[in-house]
Amino acid sequence: MTAIEFTTTIEGSADEARIHCMGDLNVRADEAMEAAYAAAAALGASRITLEFEDVGYINSTGIALIVRLLTAARADGRTVRAVGLTPHYRHLFEITRLSDYMEILDDAPIGAAATPGGEGA
Amino acid sequence: MTALTRPIRRLLGRESDPAVAVAAPVAAPTAEAPRSTDEPTIAVEIPESDPLLAYLQTAAGPVDLARLELDSPAVRELRTAGVALVVPLVSQGELIGTLNLGPRLSEQDYSTDDRRLLTTLAAQAAPAIRVAQLVREQAQEAAERERLEQEMRVATLIQQQFLPRELPNLPQWQIAAYYGPARAVGGDFYDFIEMPGGRIGIAVGDVTDKGVPAALVMARTHSILRAEASRSDSPGEILARANALLVPEMPARMFVTCLFAVLDPATGRIVLANAGHNLPYVRTADGVVELRATGMPLGLLPDIRYQETEGIVDPGSSVLLYSDGLVEAHDPANEMYGFPRLAREMAVDDAGSELLDRLLDTLHAFTGPDWEQEDDITLVTLRRASGVAEAVTPESTLLTQFSVPGEEGNERLVMDRVAASVADLGLDPARLERLKTAVSEAAMNAIEYGSQGRPDISVEVSVETTPRAVVVRITDQALSGPVPSDAEAPDIDAKLAGLQKARGWGLFLIRAMVDEMDVTSDGTSQTVTLTLVREEQAR
Numbered sequence: 001m002t003a004i005e006f007t008t009t010i011e012g013s014a015d016e017a018r019i020h021c022m023g024d025l026n027v028r029a030d031e032a033m034e035a036a037y038a039a040a041a042a043l044g045a046s047r048i049t050l051e052f053e054d055v056g057y058i059n060s061t062g063i064a065l066i067v068r069l070l071t072a073a074r075a076d077g078r079t080v081r082a083v084g085l086t087p088h089y090r091h092l093f094e095i096t097r098l099s100d101y102m103e104i105l106d107d108a109p110i111g112a113a114a115t116p117g118g119e120g121a
Numbered sequence: 122m123t124a125l126t127r128p129i130r131r132l133l134g135r136e137s138d139p140a141v142a143v144a145a146p147v148a149a150p151t152a153e154a155p156r157s158t159d160e161p162t163i164a165v166e167i168p169e170s171d172p173l174l175a176y177l178q179t180a181a182g183p184v185d186l187a188r189l190e191l192d193s194p195a196v197r198e199l200r201t202a203g204v205a206l207v208v209p210l211v212s213q214g215e216l217i218g219t220l221n222l223g224p225r226l227s228e229q230d231y232s233t234d235d236r237r238l239l240t241t242l243a244a245q246a247a248p249a250i251r252v253a254q255l256v257r258e259q260a261q262e263a264a265e266r267e268r269l270e271q272e273m274r275v276a277t278l279i280q281q282q283f284l285p286r287e288l289p290n291l292p293q294w295q296i297a298a299y300y301g302p303a304r305a306v307g308g309d310f311y312d313f314i315e316m317p318g319g320r321i322g323i324a325v326g327d328v329t330d331k332g333v334p335a336a337l338v339m340a341r342t343h344s345i346l347r348a349e350a351s352r353s354d355s356p357g358e359i360l361a362r363a364n365a366l367l368v369p370e371m372p373a374r375m376f377v378t379c380l381f382a383v384l385d386p387a388t389g390r391i392v393l394a395n396a397g398h399n400l401p402y403v404r405t406a407d408g409v410v411e412l413r414a415t416g417m418p419l420g421l422l423p424d425i426r427y428q429e430t431e432g433i434v435d436p437g438s439s440v441l442l443y444s445d446g447l448v449e450a451h452d453p454a455n456e457m458y459g460f461p462r463l464a465r466e467m468a469v470d471d472a473g474s475e476l477l478d479r480l481l482d483t484l485h486a487f488t489g490p491d492w493e494q495e496d497d498i499t500l501v502t503l504r505r506a507s508g509v510a511e512a513v514t515p516e517s518t519l520l521t522q523f524s525v526p527g528e529e530g531n532e533r534l535v536m537d538r539v540a541a542s543v544a545d546l547g548l549d550p551a552r553l554e555r556l557k558t559a560v561s562e563a564a565m566n567a568i569e570y571g572s573q574g575r576p577d578i579s580v581e582v583s584v585e586t587t588p589r590a591v592v593v594r595i596t597d598q599a600l601s602g603p604v605p606s607d608a609e610a611p612d613i614d615a616k617l618a619g620l621q622k623a624r625g626w627g628l629f630l631i632r633a634m635v636d637e638m639d640v641t642s643d644g645t646s647q648t649v650t651l652t653l654v655r656e657e658q659a660r
Contacts, residue, residue: 003533071619096613
């Protein structure tokens with residue numbers, strides 16, 4: 001399997017922005033993640049949900065991107081939660097204690113279909 | 122002139138029969154001519170300092186002893202033996218012997234024709250006699266070489282009889298030993314002795330002298346140590362009793378240096394006493410230290426007491442016991458290998474028996490290919506496994522080996538290839554995911570630091586499996602130096618507060634994912650070894 005470019009789609013409202021992530025979450029996803037957060041912030045959402053169902057690979061640089069997003073969100077008074085993590089990556093979120101600062105859901109909440117929104121990396 | 126210091130056998134012809142001339146090939150003390158008769162021979166030794174030698178060396182022809190005015194003990198001795206005429210035998214300018222003749226039967230002096238004939242005879246005989254001398258010398262040297270080689274074969278045989286047939290098999294310990302005899306076999310030995318309570322006695326020793334005598338003393342010492350180890354568990358007492366037994370029977374100018382250690386494999390406690398041997402090195406998490414204990418070599422003086430010292434070999438630590446053949450080896454420039462070099466090599470954190478192999482590699486690199494080993498070399502290494510993952514499983518199978526360009530992003534490629542190589546092992550999916558993350562992170566470090574992201578600097582990867590574990594080795598060129606092992610532990614609170622940078626999770630993740638991570642470096646490359654136990658165990 002080769003590396004898969006990271007892209008996002010954003011959907012949401014003032015209550016919640018849903019960032020649907022696709023591809024490999026690593027250092028190359030930096031710009032895409034920043035753009036996605038900016039798009040979510042533009043919606044004025046008080047809560048951001050990161051959807052990981054279509055993410056097959058997360059490494060330490062990807063975790064660093066989550067930390068940066070979380071830092072920005074906390075500074076902006078937004079909560080962050082994650083959904084769709086595989087058991088392995090859920091384990092990574094737990095041992096890094098990201099889970100102390102973001103709720104991790106087992107399944108994606110039923111909601112509207114994702115629509116294109118964020119900029120691809 | 123060494124040849125002439127050898128006995129000159131002189132055939133005394135019948136006093137009345139000058140026709141039997143005297144043949145005296147200097148370097149042929151067992152000349153056939155005398156044996157062919159029943160006549161007695163008289164050995165006339167001419168010391169190198171005797172002036173007759175210098176005289177004969179330059180003499181133009183036969184020398185009439187009656188007319189020779191020379192203050193020479195040899196001349197007097199020859200005259201006493203009845204020699205009247207001495208004909209020098211010179212080959213290629215070197216005096217190699219003389220023809221010694223008694224008086225003529227006619228009692229007349231030797232004529233001019235006689236002397237001319239003798240001169241011609243000497244000129245023709247000298248080269249032939251020289252050839253005979255050389256052939257005889259070579260035969261003697263060959264016989265001496267054969268005798269020495271036979272002695273070395275016997276010495277080697279004796280020593281090999283007393284070296285352990287197999288190494289102790291201790292859970293969580295990796296024990297390796299090496300014995301390399303010099304051509305002139307020395308008296309090195311090592312031994313492992315089972316002791317009560319599961320403990321192991323370890324002896325490493327060196328008998329002064331070489332060859333069969335040293336081998337015999339080694340064999341005797343070996344037997345005494347074994348016997349005494351069955352009577353006491355104190356290394357100091359064992360050495361003291363061995364010394365008491367060896368002193369009365371030790372050949373002159375010989376003695377034995379010996380280190381005796383008692384290891385408790387369950388606790389890592391090691392107690393040792395030392396009879397003049399090299400101090401063992403211990404590599405701990407804090408560095409390399411010597412376990413110091415002093416005492417006289419065995420067999421020199423009676424009533425010696427031996428100090429004991431003890432320590433704990435912690436998990437992950439190694440011990441090296443060795444003879445001086447290693448530290449006293451020389452390179453082509455005659456520089457000695459030395460203790461500082463050994464201590465530096467010891468400081469490298471090897472897994473398993475690699476310490477011993479690496480020490481030998483560095484020794485051979487130091488001495489060069491044409492090295493003639495001066496002394497026996499004995500090495501014994503003990504390593505206590507640092508965790509469950511490092512249990513001894515020698516049956517290793519190489520699953521794959523490859524390299525990738527040191528280019529950012531290739532960690533993903535490394536991860537996928539490693540995952541594919543272990544696909545048939547039936548790893549639990551969760552454990553496979555852990556291995557993949559660890560490999561990815563280690564490869565990313567190798568690319569970022571070891572290759573500095575340069576595609577022309579490759580990263581080497583190998584994957585092995587044993588019945589217990591999967592072992593992945595990732596080697597880089599360490600362009601940025603070693604990955605700091607004391608890097609700040611990542612703390613999410615500090616990161617969110619801006620007190621730590623967002624990155625810095627790599628080593629933390631690797632350590633969390635696999636059962637063992639070892640980092641070794643040889644100055645030009647660095648290898649991260651990841652070990653994942655194949656079956657889930659209580660952690």
